[in-house]
Amino acid sequence: xxxxxxxxxxxxxxxxxxxxxxxxxxxxxxxxxxxxxxxxxxxxxxxxxxxxxxxxxxxxxxxxxxxxxxxxxxxxxxxxxxxxxxxxxxxxxxxxxxxxxxxxxxxxxxxxxxxxxxxxxxxxxxxxxxxxxxxxxxxxxxxxxxxxxxxxxxxxxxxxxxxxxxxxxxxxxxxxxxxxxxxxxxxxxxxxxxxxxxxxxxxxxxxxxxxxxxxxxxxxxxxxxxxxxxxxxxxxxxxxxx
Numbered sequence: 001x002x003x004x005x006x007x008x009x010x011x012x013x014x015x016x017x018x019x020x021x022x023x024x025x026x027x028x029x030x031x032x033x034x035x036x037x038x039x040x041x042x043x044x045x046x047x048x049x050x051x052x053x054x055x056x057x058x059x060x061x062x063x064x065x066x067x068x069x070x071x072x073x074x075x076x077x078x079x080x081x082x083x084x085x086x087x088x089x090x091x092x093x094x095x096x097x098x099x100x101x102x103x104x105x106x107x108x109x110x111x112x113x114x115x116x117x118x119x120x121x122x123x124x125x126x127x128x129x130x131x132x133x134x135x136x137x138x139x140x141x142x143x144x145x146x147x148x149x150x151x152x153x154x155x156x157x158x159x160x161x162x163x164x165x166x167x168x169x170x171x172x173x174x175x176x177x178x179x180x181x182x183x184x185x186x187x188x189x190x191x192x193x194x195x196x197x198x199x200x201x202x203x204x205x206x207x208x209x210x211x212x213x214x215x216x217x218x219x220x221x222x223x224x225x226x227x228x229x230x231x232x233x234x235x236x237x238x239x240x241x242x
Contacts, residue, residue, distance in 0.1 A: 001046045003039055005150035006053035009187040014223050015052055024187030025146050029123045036153045049154040051147035054218040055165035056126050058136035058143055062167045064214035065221040067114040068142045070163040071104055106232050117141040119163045121148025128174045168218035176204040179211045
């Protein structure tokens with residue numbers, strides 16, 4: 001069994017499948033962590049904990065739809081982790097994917113065009129270009145709101161951990177206010193909040209449209225990643241690797 005941490009219900013619907021359960025956090029770190037713990041108690045056969053979904057780019061070279069894969073080493077130096085206040089690298093799982101060369105090799109073969117590097121997780125959205133530049137100074141390629149939670153739970157249970165994210169907003173973009181209120185606590189879309197924000201500030205509409213178009217590219221890319229990796233997960237489950 002594979003357990004996935006994500007943010008949105010839409011991501012969960014894309015990612016859930018045979019032997020794979022995706023838990024939407026809805027932007028609430030405490031709730032997501034509790035849900036992951038509950039599922040691990042209910043499904044003791046979970047062998048791999050992932051963070052998957054859309055993310056914000058920190059590397060200026062990344063564009064909407066690009067795929068970023070984080071295959072963590074057993075330890076990321078604490079002096080690097082501490083360089084960003086309020087954020088935590090997806091780090092320190094007790095079991096590294098490096099112990100399973102077959103999985104790492106299969107992922108790289110299945111996603112040959114993916115970028116490989118650090119993904120950073122934090123409890124709030126990286127909104128502005130300045131926010132993203134500060135996070136990029138750590139060497140991370142992308143940022144999301146779930147990976148640090150999933151990594152912490154994986155470490156607690158001695159499970160292998162990795163993150164696969166598709167880029168929605170680029171490092172060059174500041175998100176419009178309406179995009180920041182578009183998620184309900186259960187991970188569903190909060191359309192009413194978005195419309196209310198637009199009513200207060202109609203001038204953000206062009207930026208919101210661009211943000212929505214980029215998000216659609218990210219969701220489509222995520223669906224392709226899921227379709228590509230489905231056979232990989234099935235083969236590894238049959239082999240007892242995960």
